[in-house]
Amino acid sequence: MEWGAPSVTHALLFSVFVIASCGLTYELVAGALASYLLGDSVTQFSTIIGTYLFAMGIGSWLSRYVVRGLIARFIQIELAVGILGGFSAPALFLIFAWAGAFRLALYLVVLIVGVLVGLEIPLVMRILKQQFAFKDLVSQVLTLDYLGALAVSLLFPILLAPHLGLSRTSLLFGLLNVLVAAWALWLFRDQLPGQRWLRGQCIAALLALCAGLVAADWLTTLAEDRLYADEILLTRTTPYQRIVVTRWKDDIRLFLNNNLQFSSRDEYRYHEALVHPGLSAVPGARRVLVLGGGDGLAVREILRYPTVERITLVDLDAEMTRLFAHHPLLTVLNDNALSSPKAHVVNADAFRWLEQNTETFDFIVVDFPDPTNYSLGKLYSNVFYRLVEKHLAVNGVAVVQTTSPLYARQSFWCIARTIASAGFNVTPYHAYVPAFGEWGFTLASRQPWPAPDHYPEGLRFVTPATVAAMLQFPPDMGPIDAEINRLNTQILVRYYEREWHQVVQQ
Amino acid sequence: MNRRQFLLTLGAAATAGGAYAWQQDHGKTPPLPPGDILGASNTVGHRLRRMQFPEPSATEKTPVIIVGGGIAGLSAGWKLQRAGFHDFVILELESEVGGNARSGQNAITAYPWGAHYLPFPTQESRAVRELLADFGVLQGDPYAVEPVYDPRYINFAPQERLYANGLWHDGLWPQVGVRQRDLEQYRRFQELMGEFQRQRGADGRKAFAIPIDFSARDPDLLALDRLSMRDFLLQHGLDSEPLHWYVNYACRDDYGCRYDQTSAWMGVHYFASRDAQARDAASDDVLTWPEGNGWLVKRLRERLEPHLCPNAIAWRLSELDRAILVDTWHARENRSIRRLARLVIWAAPLFQAPRVFRELAAARTTAIAEFQYAPWLVANLSLRGFPQERRGAPLSWDNVLYDSDALGYVVATHQQLAVHQEQTVFTWYHALCDAPPDQARRQLLETPWRVWAEKILRDLSRPHPDLRALVTRLDLVRWGHAMVRPRPGFVWGEARQLLLQPQERVLFAHADLSGYSIFEEANYRGVLAAERALTALGIPFGSSCQVFGAG
C-alpha cells in the first residue's frame, strides 16, 4: 500500500474518531468512579473535567518537542494511553480498597492520561499534514474528533456504564487504543525503523488488556471484599430488615440493619447467660415462649432441658426464621434447633401476638433489638411487660435482654425499673460477651428468683459460680435513677440515644 | 470552538443532563390515586331546605326522642340508659351515628373522619369521666384529682412535630432559627396563660372552665369576649411572628377560625382551661385511638344499639297539646314515619332547628341566625408505605406544617401497639377560614375532588416529596357546618344566652350551645338535657352535671 493513498487517509481519519472516543471515555470513567466512591458527583465531575482539559493543554504544548520519528511516537503514545487509561478503573478501585491515597492516584492518572491524549491529535495532524491543505485538515480531524466524543458521551451513560461496568468499559477502550496503534504499525510498516521492538510492545499491551478484561470481575470482587472486610456469605432484604451474614476465618456474624446480632465465636456466652439462669430456676418447665430471637440460638439452649415440651418462637420475620431453619451454614450454629419437633415458629408481631393469645408459659425469653427508635421502644414499655406478666405461669420466670449496663447504664436501669413496675420481682445481671462488651439481662418473676444450684451438662460459660458473679454490679454499672418507660413518654428511647451517642463520640 | 471548549461543554452537558434525568426520574408526577367524596349530608341538607318529603304513612309512640346521633345525642341516650330509662330512640340522618366524631375503617387501620382526641377531662367534666370509667378508659375513682387512665389510650410518644424552615421540630414551637425575643415572648405568653388558668372569679369558679357553663362571669373576664385573640396579643405587647403563628394555629385547629376572627375569651380558654391531671402522664397529654373519638362512638353504639335509628331525617317537629310530633323520612324505604313523644332532645345542629321546628319562638329563630359555622375539609390518605423521613424530629402522631393554610395530618396507626407497620393512613385537616363562612362553604362544596386532591398532595409533598407515589387512595369528607364559630362578641353574647334557657318539651342539646365545639361540651349538653328529661319524667338519677350545685 502506498503512502498517501485515499484508503490510508481514511484509515487514519477513522483512528482519529476512535482516539477521540477513547479520550472522552477515560474522562467519564474517572468522573463516574470518583462520584461513586467519593460521592458529590457535581464536584467530582467538574474537578476531573478541569484537570483533564488542563492536562490536554500540556500535551498539546509538549507536542512541539516531538520532532523526529513522528509515527513511532504516535504508536507509543497510543500504547501508553491504552494501558494507562484501560487499567485506570480497576487500578483506582484497587487503590481505593487497599492502598489509600486514592485522590492523589486519581488526579495523577487523570493528569497523565490527559497529557497523552493531548499529544495525540497534534501528532495525527502533523502526520496527515503532507496529505491535506491545512484548512481541510483541521476541519476533517476536528469533525471526527468531536463525533467520536459525541458517540461516547451518548453511549457511556446508556450502554457502557450500566451494562459493562466501569472496569470493563475502561479496559475495552484501552484495547481500542492499542488496536489503533497496531493498525498504524501495520500501515506504516515500510517507513518504520525498529519495527520488531514496537510490535513486541503492541502484543504485550494487547495481551495485558485482554487478560484484564477476563479478570475484570475478579479484580472488582477483590476490591469489594476488601471494602467489606469480611466475606459476605449471604444477604437478604426482607420487608422488615436487611439480613447480612459474614464470615471471617471461622467467625460467622449476623447483622440486622448493620447492627451486629452475634458472632459465632462467643454467642454461646450470650445465649447461655440469656437462657439458663432463668430456665434452671423453673424446675420441670414445660412450655416456653421466645419473643424475637429468630436465629434459634436461644431455642438451642432451651432444648437442653428434657422437661420442655413445647417452645413457641414468635419472630416477625419469616425470612429470618426460614434461613435459620434451613440454611446449612446457619443450622450448624443452632444445631437445627428450629427443626426440632418441640419448636413452633410463629411469624407475627410480638406485641399483637401477646394481645391476641391467652396461653401461659413457664419460661419467657424476651430478646428484642435494642430500643433505637420509638417503634422498638414500645417493646420495652410498662404496657408490654404487663402483657408478658399475663402470659407467665404462677411460678414462671421471664428474662429480658436489657442492653449494656456499662455503655447505656441509665437505659439498663430504666428497663429494669419498668419491668418491676409491671408487678415483677426483678433480678438484673450482666455478662461479658467479647463481640458486644459488657451485656445486661433482667429476670422477672412473681416470687424472688431462686439462684439455681446446678445447670445442664455441657455449658461452656454458665455455672453457679459465674452466675453469682454476674449478679454483682461494680460501681460503674450500679443502679441509678431512671424513669419508667411509658408509651406516652418513651423516655428509654431518649436515654438510649443519648448514652450510645456518647459512646460513639468517645 | 476548540477541542477544549467542546469537551468542557460536553462534560457540562453530561452533568446537567444527568442531573435533569435524575430530577425527571424523581420529579415525575404519578397520576392521582383513586378516591371519592364521602357522606350524604349535603344532598340531605338540600332536601331539608326544600322540604321535599312524603307525608307519614305510619304513627308510633315514643316517650323520648333524641334527634341527632352525634356525641351530644349519644351521651343523652347513655345518661337515660344509666338512669334505667329505655323508652327512647335516637334518630340519625346519616347511615352511621357519631356525627363529627365518625370514623372509617379499611384493610390497614381504623381512622378518624373528624374529632380525633380528647384531653384529660377536668374536674367539672364529671359526665365525661363517668363515661370513660364506664368504658374502662379511666380506671378507679372517676372523680379523683389524678385519675388513672389505661396507658394504651394515652397518646404515645412522639406526640407532635412542626415542619418549619425545611426541618421537623419536636413539638409545635419552632426551635431552630427562632430569635431570643421570640422565645421571651413565648415564655411571657405561657406565664400569662398560666395566670389565667389559676385565676378564680368572684364566685370562686374557675375563670376558664370546661364545660364553659362552669366559668366565672366576672365582667372584666367576659370583656375579653369583645376582643379578638389577635388584638389581645397585641394589647399585651406580644408581636412575635412565631408566637402569632402558634396562637393562630391553635384557633384554626380548635375553632376553625383564624385568631383575628376568634373571641379573645375563647382564645385564652384554649390555653387556660385544660388543667386536668392524670397519673403517670403529663397534663397536656391526650386520650386518643386509631379512629380518634370514633372509638368512643363505637362503645356508645354498642350500648345504645337497640335505640339507634339511622338513615332517619327528622324533618318536621311540632308541639301538639299533649305530645310532640316528630316526622322522619327514612331514605332506604323512601317513606315517612310519624312519632309522638312526650319530650324531644334536639341534638342536631342548632341552625337546622328553625327549618324543622315550626313553633320555635321568633326570638329563638333570630338568635339562631347569629350562629355562624366554620366549614372543614378532612381527607384520609391510605399509604402503601411510610414516606421517607428526612431531617429532624421523627414521625409523630400530629404533624403540622408551618407554611400551610391547612392544619397538617394525624397518623392513624400511631396509636397501635404493633411495632412493625408497613402501611398507614394519614388524616389531613383543613379549616376553611380565609373567606366569609358562606363563601368558603360554597367553595368547599363546588370544588371538585380532583382539585382538592391536587391541593392536598401538593401540601403534603413539601415535607414528603415521595408521598404522592405512596398514596393508594384519597377520600374526602366535607363538613359544611362543621362547628360553631366563637367569634368576638358571640360567646358571651345575648343570642347564646337566650338559647341556653331551657324550653319545656324540646330540649336543645348540641355542642353549638356552648359557642365552640369539643367532645366535653357535646357530652355535657347531651347529659344535661337527659337529666332535665329525667326530672320532667319523674325518674330519679344521680346528677353528672352538678359540681357547684349550679349548671
Ligand SMILES: Cc1cc2nc3c(=O)[nH]c(=O)nc-3n(C[C@H](O)[C@H](O)[C@H](O)COP(=O)(O)OP(=O)(O)OC[C@H]3O[C@@H](n4cnc5c(N)ncnc54)[C@H](O)[C@@H]3O)c2cc1C
Ligand atoms: C373535622 C373536625 C375535627 C374535630 N376534632 C375534634 C377533636 O379532636 N376533639 C374534640 O373534642 N372535638 C373535635 N371536633 C368537635 C366535634 O364537633 C365535637 O367533639 C362533637 O363531636 C360534636 O358533637 P355534637 O353531637 O354536638 O354534634 P354533631 O357531631 O354535629 O352531631 C349532630 C348529629 O345530628 C345529625 N343530624 C343533623 N340533622 C339531623 C336531622 N334533621 N335529623 C336527624 N339527625 C340529624 C347529624 O348527622 C349528626 O350526626 C371536631 C370537629 C370537626 C368537624
